[in-house]
Amino acid sequence: MTTAREIHLTRYPEGKPTLDIFETVERDLPAPKEGEVLAETLYLSVDPYMRGRMRPDVKSYIPPFALDEPLDGGAVGRVLESKVDGFAPGDLVVAQGGLGWRSHGVVPAGALRKIDPSLAPPSAFLGVLGMPGLTAWAGLTQLIRPKAGETLYVSGAAGAVGSLVCQLGKQKGLRVIGSAGTKEKRDWLVREARCDAAVGYKEHDAASLTTALRDLAPKGIDGYFENVGGMQLEAVLNCINDRGRIALCGLISQYNATEAPAGPSNFANLLTRQVLMEGFIVTRFMDRTEEFLSEVAPLVAAGRVKHEETVYEGLDRAPAAFVGLFEGTNTGKMVVKVAE
Amino acid sequence: MTTAREIHLTRYPEGKPTLDIFETVERDLPAPKEGEVLAETLYLSVDPYMRGRMRPDVKSYIPPFALDEPLDGGAVGRVLESKVDGFAPGDLVVAQGGLGWRSHGVVPAGALRKIDPSLAPPSAFLGVLGMPGLTAWAGLTQLIRPKAGETLYVSGAAGAVGSLVCQLGKQKGLRVIGSAGTKEKRDWLVREARCDAAVGYKEHDAASLTTALRDLAPKGIDGYFENVGGMQLEAVLNCINDRGRIALCGLISQYNATEAPAGPSNFANLLTRQVLMEGFIVTRFMDRTEEFLSEVAPLVAAGRVKHEETVYEGLDRAPAAFVGLFEGTNTGKMVVKVAE
The missing domain is CATH 3.90.180.10 (Medium-chain alcohol dehydrogenases, catalytic domain)
Known part of the structure; x- marks a missing residue:
């Protein structure tokens, strides 16, 4: 017993x-x-x-x-x-x-x-070889489908999912900007995850983050891997390029909300900039596990993914x-x- | 001169x-x-x-x-x-x-x-053979990509674009629900455009339209062709099925707004139901004009599209x-x- x-x-x-x-x-x-x-x-x-x-x-x-x-x-x-x-x-x-x-x-x-x-x-x-890893890989490669030279923004970039998204983005030749809530995490993103830039969000509202992102992403944002929601999404919609892609993976900023928060006020940019936004749940990609592992496990084993x-x-x-x-x-x- | x-x-x-x-x-x-x-x-x-x-x-x-x-x-x-x-x-x-x-x-x-x-x-x-027609055809066939038996909701359904979306939807074997602002237009949608149902919006808020749509779309909504925005989008997000598709074509309800209106408060449903939403501008599909005309012109000539x-x-x-x-x-x- x-x-x-x-x-x-x-x-x-x-x-x-x-x-x-x-x-x-x-x-x-x-x-x-x-x-x-x-x-x-x-x-x-x-x-x-x-x-x-x-x-x-x-x-x-x-x-x-x-x-x-x-x-x-x-x-x-x-x-x-x-x-x-x-x-x-x-x-x-x-x-x-x-x-x-x-x-x-x-x-x-x-x-x-x-x-x-x-x-x-x-x-x-x-983590990196489990569900969060598959989540990161699927959202980036199946939904955002970036091309080398494009710019990727990742919210919650120091988390289990976000940190792999950033590193896979760098492997694919993207300019990668990650957001995280502490200086320590942002230092980690640049130093270890090789992000081109890291940005905070606690000190920003949508308007000031928009200004910051325009500096960090001078050619605009092509792909957004969304883990957080709220004002970060609003700032990204101000900076996103025509035909941009948003993988809606998490909205942790509102999981504890007791009232439904308003959606982004610049929602109409989705239309005028012809943005594709798609929500996804990792279980949809379970049958791609072998493909995911064959790409990511060697990177992990070789120490090329932190x-x-x-x-x-x-x-x-x-x-x-x-x-x-x-x-x-x-x-x-x-x-x-x-x-x- | x-x-x-x-x-x-x-x-x-x-x-x-x-x-x-x-x-x-x-x-x-x-x-x-x-x-x-x-x-x-x-x-x-x-x-x-x-x-x-x-x-x-x-x-x-x-x-x-x-x-x-x-x-x-x-x-x-x-x-x-x-x-x-x-x-x-x-x-x-x-x-x-x-x-x-x-x-x-x-x-x-x-x-x-x-x-x-x-x-x-x-x-x-x-109209039907011009830009609005191409808009309707492209949004439905290239973005929503419906399968026979699915349910389609069309806002602004009595307009130039919406009325063709509805009729192409019926040609493709869909259950089609259209919205329009007057009883006369709703009668036209059911009688002439062969919609399965038509619903008003002026007498509804998001909650009551949600209830109405649950009656009219008992199997949920699979595709939404959005011409209007505002509370109709919110109601649809309450009723949309997993893996639903939204073609964001117009947001006429907010074109005259002097302040940015809030996005839908149930925005998170895009994530949990794995919805794909894509904005589009018809010019992107200009090179599909011949394909569009080859499908729609015969229907118009035969009187099968009003x-x-x-x-x-x-x-x-x-x-x-x-x-x-x-x-x-x-x-x-x-x-x-x-x-x-």
């Missing part, structure tokens, strides 16, 4: 999530049945999209989390017991569900993928890690280390 | 254009030089996009109109004198510029296309026709008849 420690949601947050809506619960797990494995969690992922699952009343692309049940998400684990062909005790796996926010889980085969630890450390499969991590230690710190996402306490991928 | 009567703009409008910003001026025309024709205007086009050219301070896709010069736009005319190979006196032509808002003009060959009067009456080449016109008689009525666009006095294409 294995006892799992799980983080449950005790009520839905209003506005920014706080630590007191989470609790840790112990639960005895059943033995795995045919087609399942029992695994222990090594690292779990906390991601901004999870905030969207903490709204019981909003129809979204995935169902809301249930109260008094374990939260869920991506996790890397080690197989302890297997009733699935091809998975043996000791194998390292990434689980899309069934292992997140808990110390142990019984996971169905369909949610499992074996990982190759020779490519990168295990936690990288939650992938920062912010690691919170211990399952009990998962709520703090999650809350930290909305305070920008992470550079790169936010993960929680649950076991060695 | 030919004397032309021309409509000039004496000052830029603030908000809705009024008749007193226009004046009629007589001017003697030079003889056509090599590569030009002298033509008399039969019909001229007034279109909502012209409002955008009445702003001296806004960078747009075409330059602003100059004050105390003739306004311009599309027109159908008859050649009086030709210095262009292939054009002879008596030929009927459509001119993209140089003949609009005036009785006679000297037009360069590059702006001229000969028309075949056996296909449709001459004024149709300003194309209403609202005709104002006499050059001096051009300002009233233009102002009328923003009051919805037209069903279908608004034209001014200048001569027989």
